[in-house]
Amino acid sequence: MKRWSRRLSLGVLLLAVLVLLFFLPWWELVFSGPDWPGPVVVAGTVVFAVGLVAFPVSMFFGHGPRGSDLAARIGDSTLGVIWVLFAWTVLGELLRLVLAVSGVADPVRSRIVALVVAGLALVLVVWGCTEAMRLPRIKRVEVTVPRLGRGLDGVRVVVLTDTHLGPINRAKWSAKVAAAAGGLGADVLIHAGDVADGPVARRREQAAPLGTVEASLAKVYVTGNHEYFGDAQSWLEHMAELGWEPLHNRHLVLRRGGDELVLAGVDDATAAASKTAGHGANLAQALAGTNPDSPVLLVAHQPKQVAQAVAAGVDLQISGHTHGGQIWPFHYLVKIDQPSVRGLSRHGDRTQLYTSRGTGFWGPPLRIFAPSEITVLTLRSAASA
Template identity: 70%
Template sequence: MTDNESHGASPERSGGPAPRARRWLPRVLILVVVLGSLFFLPWWTLFSSNTDWPFPVVLVGTVVLATALLAFPALMYVGHGRRVDRAARAADTTLGVIWVLFAWSALGGLLRLALIGFGVGDPDRSRIVAVTVAVVAVVLLGWGHHEAMRVPRIRRLDITVPRLGQGLDGTRVVVLADTHYGPIDRAGWSARVAEAVNELDADVVCHAGDIADGTPDQRRAQSAPLGTIRSRLAKVYVTGNHEYFAEAQGWLDRMAELGWEPLHNRHLVVERGGDSLVLAGVDDVTAASSGLDGHQANLTGALAGADPELPVLLVAHQPKYVGQAASAGIDLQISGHTHGGQIWPFNFLVRLDQPVVHGLSRHGARTQLYTSRGTGFWGPPFRVFAPSEITLLTLRSA
């Protein structure tokens, strides 16, 4: 008996092809089921389900959806894996369109039940549902694209921070998050966002992460306008999860080059009217798994040396970090990440992963959390029932 035999060594135990296949097979099967469902339901609603359309209509619709289904994985891989912007734009747009069609095809079932109740039979019933779903989808996609590409509206909110000194009462904090400079060149949009921020006359400007999809060199033109943003006291930035897909340290360096303070698990203190406020920031919660030395969400390190009697504003990309913030007695956490769901009804899925989807919330005895819907968009160039925002938070003392 050989040594391998005596220890029962095999490709499975030694991490060979068999165990790797077993690890990946469930993921592939889930992907196939999810994609199949996303494309099948719109096809069934629009072209089958007793609609009895003429054969050429069914054929063209089937070919279009089947082609999109087969091309989508390749476009996603080339676009986001190989970073080919043209392929990424096609994949992202396909994803947005099919998600809207899927969601409203599902809701079309309610219309179908109503028509049954009114005694409407097929094929009229199925054709009414198909046309309604198609019209609603076209309208929402057109409107959603406009919402995604416009300069965000300003959302204004006063937040009372009990430990804030009177000298800091009225401090104006402008929040940007999830700009996601990416495959669609939005350098002009970025410049207009910077202009909108400057009109708000901010004391502090925070960028809560997910600055871009791509490297600093790829998105240099789109990020350049961030260097024109002005503030009286500080401009601070933390990494989001998407920075860890492409040169997180490079983005920290790029923001420093543009005149921002990267809060890479560190803090700074700002003063006004004789009172002080700690501005702290942590890396994204995914940083520890990135393999980059020194990158992890480290609140203890971020607050090291800070006066515990001073109020703390913490910038952390994901709302789910608020548990650690509340345990540490943070006064206010500012986050992004959720996009408010971006395309309804995805907000319900976001809620499974995050404690809050958007807005102001309280956690524990002291900690408040403001979650931005985000300034830009990720992937699909659509925002449906989840408007983007530039947020002006005015801090009030008790």
């Protein structure tokens, strides 16, 4: 009974959010103040009504059991457009206030607001789509790891994460990403999870270029939360076939110049709840048998896994998951769930966390004020700082 009650409450909440997302832009841009001619109101109402019905249907068939890529593309694109419209409709109220104070009366005031919001939304959607589909920028960051030995000073860690190969076939994009990453002279190459949305059989072509990238010391992969929407074990095995060492609650010891670095990885924070046999984040297992005096580089998909990293004395954690918010101002919601949205941050006395904005995108093919990245982290010892 409690389970059904929770499901009903969740369903009501989702319905309320869905209606609000479509209702507010329709009310402000089409129906209320602008006093558009009748045909404009009818046409606008039809567009929003069709979107309101088509969105949940396409999301169900696109991301539900059937997994139709066409339906997913429609649903994801609708989500992106309506989110942008909703956010800028809310911000449009500031313009409405300014116009009201300036003495501009309705319907002129509301028409100006509606046209400005619609125009901005159009520009942002076109620009956001271009940003999502482009080759990610290379972001270079130097990180001082005090316990790192001189022999490992200058180790170059190249990070890919959240590639989300999915309903839009991005095999060519994937090849460009692999070529770009391969040209960065990686000592350590990391994929920090959410490699794809969908089973290996459907994403094999898009994932294939990942097998062409090399690193001098290690090339490792951990699962993200999206792997647990399907068959995470199959992705672990496939990434291993592509030459990526799965850090499935385990570690490697990297040695250079007489010094060593522990490179550990754990499953995503959602792994245990997924009930996937043999999966569940276990940092103690990942670090079992390591030298306590050696610095530890941990790969964990979600930034919030840093709490366990701090307790274990990890020196640096590398994560993704947040996409930097992906579509402004969604990062404010991400901050509620995660301790970091992007960039380098410190947690506790020893632990640093680098959160990548991600290499690809999930869902809406948009990135607005949250550019994608391929990250190059150069590790420095305290002696060289």
